[in-house]
Amino acid sequence: MALFAGNINDLNALYTTQLRFLLSTEEQIIEALPKMIGAASDQQLKDALQSHLQETEVHAERLEDVLSELNGDIDSKKCSVTAALISAGENTIKAANDDAVRDAGIIAAAQKVEHFEMASYGTVRSWAQILGHTEQAALLNKTLQEEGHADKLLTKISERANPAASIAA
DSSP: OOSOOSOOOSHHHHHHHHHHHHHHHHHHHHHHHHHHHHHOOOHHHHHHHHHHHHHHHHHHHHHHHHHHHHHSOOOOOOOHHHHHHHHHHHHHHHHOOSHHHHHHHHHHHHHHHHHHHHHHHHHHHHHHHHTTOHHHHHHHHHHHHHHHHHHHHHHHHHHHHHHHHHTOO
């Protein structure tokens, strides 16, 4: 499967393409998070995921604004990486028979997606800077910082919640 469809002849086209993949990522996360919230048993984890769902909706809006400014359209391109990460997480959640183990799996799945997003946002932020899109770079950096905060919060929750998974029957 080709990652890119069409011609990418310069950094601006690559930047725009990656923004479209990121918009797809955010859309897929918006769809997946309610399922994760419903499957989680730890209240702090549920709250963190709910908060991140609201944040993710803002991230999608920011990307739509950036794409609209660049091209006048806000079409996303299906991100197969995100789809695979979410699918793997869903499989783990379905397979876990113990609440604590399921919560550990949810945290792991969410962090995998967060790390992918941080790498992606860091890249497009740098490209925006190179291309002279200063305001876009600032918005993308804000999202990058928020993704990093979500990852740190999940780590903190995991340090408390994951030990319970180690004693699951």
